[in-house]
Amino acid sequence: xxxxxxxxxxxxxxxxxxxxxxxxxxxxxxxxxxxxxxxxxxxxxxxxxxxxxxxxxxxxxxxxxxxxxxxxxxxxxxxxxxxxxxxxxxxxxxxxxxxxxxxxxxxxxxxxxxxxxxxxxxxxxxxxxxxxxxxxxxxxxxxxxxxxxxxxxxxxxxxxxxxxxxxxxxxxxxxxxxxxxxxxxxxxxxxxxxxxxxxxxxxxxxxxxxxxxxxxxxxxxxxxxxxxxxxxxxxxxxxxxxxxxxxxxxxxxxxxxxxxxxxxxxxxxxxxxxxxxxxxxxxxxxxxxxxxxxxxxxxxx
Amino acid sequence: xxxxxxxxxxxxxxxxxxxxxxxxxxxxxxxxxxxxxxxxxxxxxxxxxxxxxxxxxxxxxxxxxxxxxxxxxxxxxxxxxxxxxxxxxxxxxxxxxxxxxxxxxxxxxxxxxxxxxxxxxxxxxxxxxxxxxxxxxxxxxxxxxxxxxxxxxxxxxxxxxxxxxxxxxxxxxxxxxxxxxxxxxxxxxxxxxxxxxxxxxxxxxxxxxxxxxxxxxxxxxxxxxxxxxxxxxxxxxxxxxxxxxxxxxxxxxxxxxxxxxxxxxxxxxxxxxxxxxxxxxxxxxxxxxxxxxxxxxxxxx
Numbered sequence: 001x002x003x004x005x006x007x008x009x010x011x012x013x014x015x016x017x018x019x020x021x022x023x024x025x026x027x028x029x030x031x032x033x034x035x036x037x038x039x040x041x042x043x044x045x046x047x048x049x050x051x052x053x054x055x056x057x058x059x060x061x062x063x064x065x066x067x068x069x070x071x072x073x074x075x076x077x078x079x080x081x082x083x084x085x086x087x088x089x090x091x092x093x094x095x096x097x098x099x100x101x102x103x104x105x106x107x108x109x110x111x112x113x114x115x116x117x118x119x120x121x122x123x124x125x126x127x128x129x130x131x132x133x134x135x136x137x138x139x140x141x142x143x144x145x146x147x148x149x150x151x152x153x154x155x156x157x158x159x160x161x162x163x164x165x166x167x168x169x170x171x172x173x174x175x176x177x178x179x180x181x182x183x184x185x186x187x188x189x190x191x192x193x194x195x196x197x198x199x200x201x202x203x204x205x206x207x208x209x210x211x212x213x214x215x216x217x218x219x220x221x222x223x224x225x226x227x228x229x230x231x232x233x234x235x236x237x238x239x240x241x242x243x244x245x246x247x248x249x250x251x252x253x254x255x256x257x258x259x260x261x262x263x264x265x266x267x268x269x270x271x272x273x274x275x276x277x278x279x280x281x282x283x284x285x286x287x288x289x290x291x292x293x294x295x296x297x298x299x300x301x
Numbered sequence: 302x303x304x305x306x307x308x309x310x311x312x313x314x315x316x317x318x319x320x321x322x323x324x325x326x327x328x329x330x331x332x333x334x335x336x337x338x339x340x341x342x343x344x345x346x347x348x349x350x351x352x353x354x355x356x357x358x359x360x361x362x363x364x365x366x367x368x369x370x371x372x373x374x375x376x377x378x379x380x381x382x383x384x385x386x387x388x389x390x391x392x393x394x395x396x397x398x399x400x401x402x403x404x405x406x407x408x409x410x411x412x413x414x415x416x417x418x419x420x421x422x423x424x425x426x427x428x429x430x431x432x433x434x435x436x437x438x439x440x441x442x443x444x445x446x447x448x449x450x451x452x453x454x455x456x457x458x459x460x461x462x463x464x465x466x467x468x469x470x471x472x473x474x475x476x477x478x479x480x481x482x483x484x485x486x487x488x489x490x491x492x493x494x495x496x497x498x499x500x501x502x503x504x505x506x507x508x509x510x511x512x513x514x515x516x517x518x519x520x521x522x523x524x525x526x527x528x529x530x531x532x533x534x535x536x537x538x539x540x541x542x543x544x545x546x547x548x549x550x551x552x553x554x555x556x557x558x559x560x561x562x563x564x565x566x567x568x569x570x571x572x573x574x575x576x577x578x579x580x581x582x583x584x585x586x587x588x589x590x591x592x593x594x595x596x597x598x599x600x601x602x
Contacts, residue, residue: 033457037465040456040464096416119395123424126427126428127427128455128456140441142441150432155331157428160337162421
């Protein structure tokens, strides 16, 4: 495992390229599939391949490696999670939700393809995610894998967090506990699923799944705190998204509710929690730890 | 199997009540789930429990019976399909798609709960469907079951059919082959999945799955032809939906393109195809045949 040390960032970049290749391959296969309308395939490709950190697949691969397996074992499961992430962004950007015109500096899916096709592209990505996941676990693990992803993405997970997030504002500042509950469901649930599915792909035991799930929960919450800190301190250009949408989010911006120092402290505590949960994996958790470091850097502390 | 003859309709009604009970139970469990916002749970319940023929669960149960198994074995798999059906109706009704105000005589989900919550209720129902399906097949069959449903519901199936259906009209009448291709993906794919998943729940062999899939394809196409015939000959009250939406569908109304007698003949031919595919199952296919009879009655021929 000597190459996991200094070469960490380069390895993650190599993994990210494998992820891009896998996702592009899936979109090519989709476009060639009889019955899939060309414009729908194009809208899905646009939503999926427009860049992005690919955090969820990287986490899945890093989790597989942490349990002693070849990271590539978790590539397809991780890419299935990326389809879910892409679908959620398309639907979140819709006029009825956040009404965003830009995503990563490009027109959002509905601005480019129209609202109907954007809704359907999101729907299509979600179905395709489960199809890909079933293919990634073609054995007795499929039921558990699908159950994990569905719970993380569903009404008590990501969709539930988004429902609480788009609810019309009554003007009062949200309690911090409520903000973290939204963060937990909107973001952390899917990161937990990434780590658990990566471990499941590696056929790791239950204690490993539990520990990785804990790390994912803390990392996911820290990620959102860092995102809020960036929204608070950063500028539009560096985030690639308009400030207008963030204005509507003021009610739940962590630093505005807790104060910038307290937000950074909370982020630090969560990252410490994630690192502690990864301790049992020793050297093998290097890739995961370098992802923790990235969130640390976003936190700017 | 003597009770399957004359008592057919009563048996199907008893099955339908089991389906309602299962779906209501799922919605109760959802509302009690930590993290699921009450209004989201309510919107999902509203979309799911507002009536309906429950055709897909009935088909799954009837398919299980056709292969010699207890129909209840396919109850949960069938109900998972009903969640997919309910999600598709919520999204199809949205302003960006069919823009319908009424569904079965009641306000559509977005008219009742707002557009954001309706989009999320649909998203939630789709995730929940895969969760339920994974629970219905907690063994080595899960991967196949999930793959079947995802393909039927996804971009080369139902979502693809809807994308072709909402595309802005260039004024020309669609060729009949294109209309049937939309029918196939928008409706028949999910009926095929219902029959195949019912057979899978019953652990039927491959020849049974193949034959049932063929029957489902013909039945699904006939169902849509019958629906179009009803839209052409029926009135708003009897259909429980506004004629305005049907106006926008004129371009693909089967009887308008083929003529009413030819549409009825096509429907008849498809139903004969479905019956032929069911022949090998003999008496055990009684419930399936009585569903075929219902479509026949809708066809009014």
